[in-house]
Amino acid sequence: MLQLGKYTITGAILAPMAGYTDVAFRTLCKECGAGLTVTEMVSVRGLVHDSQKTEQLMRLSEIERPSCIQLFGNDPADFAAVAKTLDCDIIDINMGCPMPKIVNNGDGAALLNNPERAGQIVRAIKDVTDKPVTVKTRLGYNIDENQAAALIESVAAAGAAAVTVHGRYARQRYSGLSDGGEVLKLAKSSPIPLIANGDIGEVFPPDPHIAALMIGRRALENPHVFDDKPEDPFGTARRHIELLTQYFDERYTINQVRKFFVHYFRRVHGSKALRSAVNIAESVSTVLHAVDYCEMLNQ
Numbered sequence: 001m002l003q004l005g006k007y008t009i010t011g012a013i014l015a016p017m018a019g020y021t022d023v024a025f026r027t028l029c030k031e032c033g034a035g036l037t038v039t040e041m042v043s044v045r046g047l048v049h050d051s052q053k054t055e056q057l058m059r060l061s062e063i064e065r066p067s068c069i070q071l072f073g074n075d076p077a078d079f080a081a082v083a084k085t086l087d088c089d090i091i092d093i094n095m096g097c098p099m100p101k102i103v104n105n106g107d108g109a110a111l112l113n114n115p116e117r118a119g120q121i122v123r124a125i126k127d128v129t130d131k132p133v134t135v136k137t138r139l140g141y142n143i144d145e146n147q148a149a150a151l152i153e154s155v156a157a158a159g160a161a162a163v164t165v166h167g168r169y170a171r172q173r174y175s176g177l178s179d180g181g182e183v184l185k186l187a188k189s190s191p192i193p194l195i196a197n198g199d200i201g202e203v204f205p206p207d208p209h210i211a212a213l214m215i216g217r218r219a220l221e222n223p224h225v226f227d228d229k230p231e232d233p234f235g236t237a238r239r240h241i242e243l244l245t246q247y248f249d250e251r252y253t254i255n256q257v258r259k260f261f262v263h264y265f266r267r268v269h270g271s272k273a274l275r276s277a278v279n280i281a282e283s284v285s286t287v288l289h290a291v292d293y294c295e296m297l298n299q
């Protein structure tokens, strides 16, 4: 169980995933039992400059209570300016993204090399809001340089409520397997609750030092990973499409469906034909017919 300020989180958390965890997919995962959902990362610099695109990334649904927005950047003043205006319950800071366009700006995983700045960011937010602030990071920047402990100490002293650790180094990006042993070591020494992330279910044994688990890519394959109900690609796809059409236009809906069907239908007979049909579909109703047809083949 994880306590974030007045919010008690039970159940695994959906990891933020840029390009995937929009309001429709987060709602779907929440319906499937996710304990907490987090938006994909949103640039504080973008928000300070009032970009409309960034606003869309922060759309929340009613079911997302408590709601959590993930921010990235490196200037404490930007974070403070944005934190004052955010309409959400919890603020998460990305200190783990390894992508060059992010770290070259000093954002994301670059903050592992600058724990003092990481602490200043958390402090700047805590100075302007009572909302719980969490931090998401990795084991370190360079392989085998375990910098997470110093970062955790700094953000905890500044008032962070919890930290998520993905058990890879930034330089690894997504290669190899997440190191659950290193994450557990950090959990044992962390002054604040630690949320374990990275290949959960494959390498991570349950342990009382871990406050919660965060699941990313496995949820893309099967949102029922949260409630342990049997995998149901057809039902999942239909509900996901329904939610997408509720929040977005047809073009966006079809684009998302193309991405998700690769994961949902990976083990389904006829999935190749289904994906080909969806790749040329120009309307949601064509997509739904293709899903019905594929389901018929599987009965």
Ligand SMILES: Cc1cc2nc3c(=O)[nH]c(=O)nc-3n(C[C@H](O)[C@H](O)[C@H](O)COP(=O)(O)O)c2cc1C
Pocket: 015, 016, 017, 018, 019, 020, 039, 040, 041, 070, 094, 096, 097, 136, 166, 197, 198, 199, 200, 214, 215, 216, 217, 218
């Ligand atoms: C497509 C994709 C997009 C991601 N975007 C973000 C992001 O916006 N913010 C973030 O903190 N992590 C992001 N991540 C990392 C995930 O949150 C998570 O830490 C990682 O996938 C490991 O967990 P998993 O093994 O359960 O997938 C992303 C990962 C993927 C695969």
